Amino acid sequence: NAALAHYSPSNGSSRTLSAGEMYLFDTGGQYLDGTTDITRTVHWGEPTPLQKEAYTRVLMGNIDLSRLVFPSNTAGRTVESFARRALWDVGLNYGHGTGHGIGNFLSVHEWPVGFQSNNVPLEAGMFTSIEPGYYRDGEFGIRIEDVALVVEAETESGEKPFLTFELVSLVPYDRNLIDLSLLSPEQVRYLNSYYERIRAHVGPELRRQRLEEAYEWLQESTQP
Numbered sequence: 001n002a003a004l005a006h007y008s009p010s011n012g013s014s015r016t017l018s019a020g021e022m023y024l025f026d027t028g029g030q031y032l033d034g035t036t037d038i039t040r041t042v043h044w045g046e047p048t049p050l051q052k053e054a055y056t057r058v059l060m061g062n063i064d065l066s067r068l069v070f071p072s073n074t075a076g077r078t079v080e081s082f083a084r085r086a087l088w089d090v091g092l093n094y095g096h097g098t099g100h101g102i103g104n105f106l107s108v109h110e111w112p113v114g115f116q117s118n119n120v121p122l123e124a125g126m127f128t129s130i131e132p133g134y135y136r137d138g139e140f141g142i143r144i145e146d147v148a149l150v151v152e153a154e155t156e157s158g159e160k161p162f163l164t165f166e167l168v169s170l171v172p173y174d175r176n177l178i179d180l181s182l183l184s185p186e187q188v189r190y191l192n193s194y195y196e197r198i199r200a201h202v203g204p205e206l207r208r209q210r211l212e213e214a215y216e217w218l219q220e221s222t223q224p
Contacts (some may be wrong), residue, residue, distance in 0.1 A: 001013055001014065001015060003122060005052075006102065007035075014018075016041055017088055018045075019044040019045040019182055020045045021045075021140065021175075022042070022043045022051060022140040022141070022142065023039060023041065023042050023043070023044070023054065023057075023170060024039065024041045024121075024141050024142065025039065025041075025189045026038075026039040026044075026142055026143070026145070027039070027040075028108055030105060030108070031105065031216065032105060033099055033104075033105070034104055034105065034148060035102050035103055035104065035105060035106065035107075035108055036102075036169065037102055037108050037147060038145055038146065038169045039131060039143045039144060039145035039146065040145075040173065040174065041058075041141070041143060041144065041174065041177070042174040042176070043053060043055075043174065043176055043177055044176075045200050047176065047177055050136075051140060051142075051147070051177065052178075052179050053090070053091060053179060053182065054087075054134045054142055055134075055142050055144075055174070055177035055178070056177070056178055056179040056182045056183070057059050057086040057087050057090065057092065057145050057182070058086075058087065058090075058133055058134055058142050059141070059144055059178065060086035060147065060182065060183065060187060061082070061083040061084055061085065061086045061087060061132040061175055062083065062130055062131075062132055062144045063096070063187050063191065064082045064083065064085065064086065064187070065079065065080075065082045065083040065130050065132075065135050065165070065172065066130055066148060066163070066165050066167055067165075067186075067190050067192075068164060068165070069153045069162055069163070069164045070122075070162065070163055070164070071122045071161075071162055071163070072122075072124070072161040072163050073119050073122075073123065074121060074160065074163070075119070075120075075122070076098075076099070076113070076114055076115035076116070076119050076121075076122055076128070077115055077116060077117045077118075078119065079122075080098045080115040080116070082096045083099075083115075083130065083132040084098070084132065086182075087132070087134060092124035092132075092134055094132060094133045094135060095135070096133070096163060097114060097115060097116055098115040098125055098131060099114055099115050099128045099148075100113070100129055100130040100131065101113025101114055101119075101126065101127065101198050102112045102127045102128065102129055102147055103126065103127075103169060106125070108165045109208070110127075110182055112127050113127070113164050114125045114128060115128075117167060121194070122150050123150060123163075123165060124150050124151055124152050124161070124163060124215065125149075125150065126149070126150040127147060127148070127149055127150075128147075128150065128165075128166075129144055129146065129147055129148070130145070130147055130148050131144065131145030131146070132144065132187050144173065145172075146167050146169045147167070147168050147169040148165035148166060148168065148169075149165065149166045149168050150163055150164075150165060150210055151164060151165070151166045151213050152164075158160065167194065167197075168213065170197060170198045170200070170202050172195055172218070172221035172222050173191075175221065175223075177220055183222050191217070195223075196222075197224070198218070198222050199218065199219070200216060203218055203219070206218060
C-alpha cells in the first residue's frame with residue numbers, strides 16, 4: 001500500500017490485494033536459535049517492463065554483493081556500492097541502507113554490523129542483511145532482503161584471510177519478475193546454485209511435515 005522502505009498498515013489505509021500490482025512483504029521471526037529478516041517482492045499478474053527491469057536490477061545487486069570476495073577487515077561501506085551498481089547503470093537508486101546486523105535471538109537490527117560509514121569492519125561470523133531495493137512513489141516498491149553470514153572465502157592464490165557471504169535465508173525469488181536477458185552467466189550460475197541449496201535443505205523438511213502443496217510450489221519456484 002506504499003512505496004516506502006518501511007510501512008505500517010492501518011484500518012483507514014488497508015485495501016484488498018489484487019493480482020495486477022506488486023506486493024512487497026517484509027517478514028521475520030525470533031527463535032531460540034536465531035532471528036530472521038527476509039523480504040520478497042512478487043507480482044501475480046503481468047508486470048510492466050519497468051517493474052520487471054527494476055526488480056531484476058535489484059536482484060542483480062543482491063547477487064553481486066552476496067557473491068563478492070573481499071579482504072578481511074574491510075568496512076561494509078567499502079563494498080556497499082556493489083548492491084547499487086546495476087541500478088546506478090540506468091539511473092535508479094534507493095534511499096535506505098543496504099543492510100544491518102542481525103542478532104542471534106537478539107535485535108532484528110543489531111548494532112554495529114552493517115554497510116554504513118559508522119559500522120565496524122566485516123569479520124567472519126557476523127550476520128548481516130543484504131537488502132537493495134527500488135521505490136517509485138504512488139506506483140510500487142521493490143526490496144529483496146536476505147540474511148547472510150560472513151565466512152572465509154577460498155581464493156585462487158590461497159592467501160588468507162579473504163571473506164565472502166553465505167546466504168542462510170533459503171527463499172526463492174519471483175520468477176515472474178526476472179528478466180533473464182539482463183543477468184550475466186555468473187549471476188545465473190549463482191542463482192541456480194542457490195536454488196539447489198534451497199531444494200536440498202527446505203524440500204525434505206516440507207515433505208517431513210507433509211506439506212505437499214508447499215513442496216510442489218518450492219520445486220516449481222526453484223527450477224533452473
